[in-house]
Amino acid sequence: MRLATWNVNSVRARADRIVDFLSRQDIDVLAMQETKCADAKFPAERFTEIGYTIAHTGLDQWNGVAIASRVGLSDVRTSFPGQPGFAEPATAEARAIGATCASVRVWSLYIPNGRELGDPHYHYKLDWLGRLTSYAGEMLKQDPATRMMLVGDWNVAPLDEDVWDPELFVGHTHVSQPERDALTALAGTGFREVTRAFTPGPGTYTYWDYTQLRFPKRQGMRIDLAFASPALAPEVTGAAIDREERKGKGASDHAPVIVEIG
């Protein structure tokens, strides 16, 4: 199975590029983040007409996550148990969707940005990651052989080498110790990040800010990751970052990350 995760930054603005990507890279399952539309506005026919089934959750112009699959798609869940909401009163956001595609339980995840250290959104981010880890641990406890992939835009750069200038990021989100500890805690359940081994750094990124000519200057961040359950991780045979998709007019600020399973 060829599985990809991509923060598309608006599925409507990017539909042509996404469809082209699916065929160019021969993708079986695509997890999308930041679709930026309500369910009713999702351009589902662009996917169904080329053989993909869609599961999407989107409440408004913010967030929005989807899974497109041409190898089956069933048992859709539009949030994970315990997923926290934001603000007061806490309201659910469209940041997680799960579906079973072939023999793999796939979760498309858009982790909260955090905005600034100490911001309520930062605490929300840490809580969100903590609850996700609890859920992942519970799934492994129930079934140690579960075949699950947690993929998406994590908004955390796990290592200093995952940002082009670590000094510049001191005191900012995405690199703080609590955020990195949250990913380490997830790995502590047994889920393993499977893309780095095939896409070693330094200088290997999945996101480049639109401003400041970050992409041509090769100044990016590695924040789009894939965590595989213990049963599935040994079956991962490759991974790649499709930098081509960050080029040219109408690109998302994220590149797709492709994982080869089996």
Add this chain to the structure above:
DNA sequence: ATGTCAGCTTGAAGCTGA
């Protein structure tokens, strides 16, 4: 933060979020 985007409100330019 913003040498940039996207979507919304609203009626062209400003706001929010990233």
